Amino acid sequence: MASEGLTGALAAVLAGQGPSVQSCDSAPAGEPPVPVRLRKNVCYVVLAVFLSEQDEVLLIQEAKRECRGSWYLPAGRMEPGETIVEALQREVKEEAGLHCEPETLLSVEERGPSWVRFVFLARPTGGILKTSKEADAESLQAAWYPRSSLPTPLRAHDILHLVELAAQYRQQARHPLILPQELPCDLVCQRLVVTFTSAQTVWVLVGTVGIPHLPVTACGLDPVEQRGGMKMAILRLLQECLTLHHLVVEIKGLLGLQHLGRDHSDGICLNVLVTVAFRSPGIQDEPPKIRGENFFWWKVTEEDLQSQLLKRLQGSSVVPVNR
Ligand SMILES: CC(C)=CCC/C(C)=C/CC/C(C)=C/CC/C(C)=C/COP(=O)(O)OP(=O)(O)O
């Protein structure tokens, strides 16, 4: 039946791509969510980790009054009309003097859906390292430091974890290279690949409103949703179709990221891998019962897709989110 379209969509999402968001299966109660607008109701930050072959990290010295003289990774706020990659390249050029290409997304962090930071592993492709002679409002200078002896003071210690993440990725990449897919989206939302596994069989949760599809949940921007973050939007959707108290839900991480940034389309869609399992031990070889008509469990029978899913699940082969 409709599993042909589903097979294609799941294969695309596992390859870091995916269809564009047409509608949402779950949204906060009350008013429909308003479209997001950069600088108005959302702020996205891009950050780059560069690691040289000699295990050196590229740092910039901050010029802003509140952190002047401290060191940090090249990072900054996205501007309206930019793609995520364009924003990354602009910030790196402004703060470090270098041209660059992102290699892969390394992490996504949020402080509520209206503050999201995209962390990339990147490589320099040209330009000239900014020296103190070129100090301006963007930064005082940029320099490479051995990973084991970073300068002080740092603007914030959160970058230590990001540098480690980059070094681990270089040593042994846990997930494939993942870059943003340029697709329009109006909201901050998440497309879910929710799996239930028994032995070597995998089921995936499917939304039935319209043509069968991987479910999408929208984040609201009101204070409650801000506090709950993206996790709240995922649990809200699952709550609508499953009895959660006897289940363990795990947000494994990201399979992909969709964003356009042009034509006033400032939303993002995170493609997220989620697992659902029974809380009580014992053999449970069928997925948990679904309430209502809006969702069903799709048993993935296509061998290649099934083995890809199992590999991604077993190896936690996803971009970490909020870790
Ligand atoms: C922003 C998100 C989702 C997470 C930040 C994670 C934390 C807690 C970081 C530590 C403290 C810190 C450095 C906060 C600043 C966050 C922020 C507003 C970054 C914007 O980058 P800037 O470098 O300040 O911007 P410009 O380069 O555009 O001036």
Ligand SMILES: [Mg+2]
């Ligand atoms: Mg900055």
